[in-house]
Amino acid sequence: MLELKKVSRWFGGLPALEDVSFRLETGRITALIGPNGAGKSTLINCISGVDQADQGRIRLDGRAIESLPAHTIAGLGISRTFQNLKLFSRLSVLDNVLAGLTVTAERSFLLSMLRLPRLRHQERKLRLLGLEALDDFGLADKVDWPAAALSYGEKKRVEMARAFVSAPHLVLLDEPVAGLNNEETAHVARHIRQQRNAGHTMLLVEHDMDLVMDVADQVVVLDSGRCIASGTPAAVRSNPLVLEAYLGRMEATA
Numbered sequence: 014m015l016e017l018k019k020v021s022r023w024f025g026g027l028p029a030l031e032d033v034s035f036r037l038e039t040g041r042i043t044a045l046i047g048p049n050g051a052g053k054s055t056l057i058n059c060i061s062g063v064d065q066a067d068q069g070r071i072r073l074d075g076r077a078i079e080s081l082p083a084h085t086i087a088g089l090g091i092s093r094t095f096q097n098l099k100l101f102s103r104l105s106v107l108d109n110v111l112a113g114l115t116v117t118a119e120r121s122f123l124l125s126m127l128r129l130p131r132l133r134h135q136e137r138k139l140r141l142l143g144l145e146a147l148d149d150f151g152l153a154d155k156v157d158w159p160a161a162a163l164s165y166g167e168k169k170r171v172e173m174a175r176a177f178v179s180a181p182h183l184v185l186l187d188e189p190v191a192g193l194n195n196e197e198t199a200h201v202a203r204h205i206r207q208q209r210n211a212g213h214t215m216l217l218v219e220h221d222m223d224l225v226m227d228v229a230d231q232v233v234v235l236d237s238g239r240c241i242a243s244g245t246p247a248a249v250r251s252n253p254l255v256l257e258a259y260l261g262r263m264e265a266t267a
């Protein structure tokens with residue numbers, strides 16, 4: 014469903030991504046792993062239109078999307094979470110999730126301009142979708158809380174509820190369990206599996222290898238902006254190039 018062909022991105026002459034090519038399969042979880050600075054978030058930014066690749070092609074169901082702005086890409090059904098949380102801290106948890114439905118809401122705004130009586134019904138429907146998404150992520154009892162009052166783990170789950178609320182074709186998750194304790198991580202892993210069982214396609218950026226090995230159908234490994242391996246979790250785990258990329262990093266930071 015999503016195909017990347019030779020995607021490159023440079024910052025100040027240095028490559029953050031170099032000729033990255035792979036495909037995501039519908040209904041599957043693809044994990045994107047690699048050491049710090051490998052280019053994982055840059056790739057998510059390029060797919061979601063927050064940033065733009067300098068070279069290469071990104072196709073969604075055959076349509077080139079690499080030059081489209083972020084709101085258009087969101088409208089085509091690609092949603093995401095951010096490595097550094099992006100929530101509206103003073104808004105309620107529910108309103109933060111409803112922000113994930115702005116594309117639909119714009120349509121309902123049009124309906125109101127046309128004075129169609131469906132508006133109230135539409136609004137109720139959107140609210141219901143938001144409540145369902147929050148329930149899916151174990152936050153049904155916090156819908157009216159200001160986002161700022163939640164724990165870090167709960168905030169991560171609000172971002173996920175916002176990413177899934179619009180029933181997107183593809184969800185890009187940038188480190189959904191970073192900074193979470195074991196219990197919270199298990200909680201999020203359960204939600205990710207539930208969403209996969211519901212048919213969602215995901216690109217999961219994550220350093221937590223237990224989570225990756227547990228939920229991923231396919232793993233793609235980036236190192237210094239290059240794709241150095243891809244395959245099943247078991248194959249990637251025993252790939253010498255992958256081991257070297259990670260062990261090399263440990264030596265460098267020792």
Ligand SMILES: Nc1ncnc2c1ncn2[C@@H]1O[C@H](COP(=O)(O)OP(=O)(O)OP(=O)(O)O)[C@@H](O)[C@H]1O
Nearest residue numbers: 024028029047048049050051052053054055056096
């Ligand atoms: N806006 C930017 N301007 C300049 N350099 C950038 C920018 N964004 C990313 N980079 C650089 O590109 C490289 C890849 O960064 P990126 O954030 O994509 O890595 P990452 O794989 O997500 O790392 P991490 O695991 O630490 O989140 C890094 O060297 C980073 O410093």
Ligand SMILES: [Mg+2]
Nearest residue numbers: 053054055096
């Ligand atoms: Mg990152």
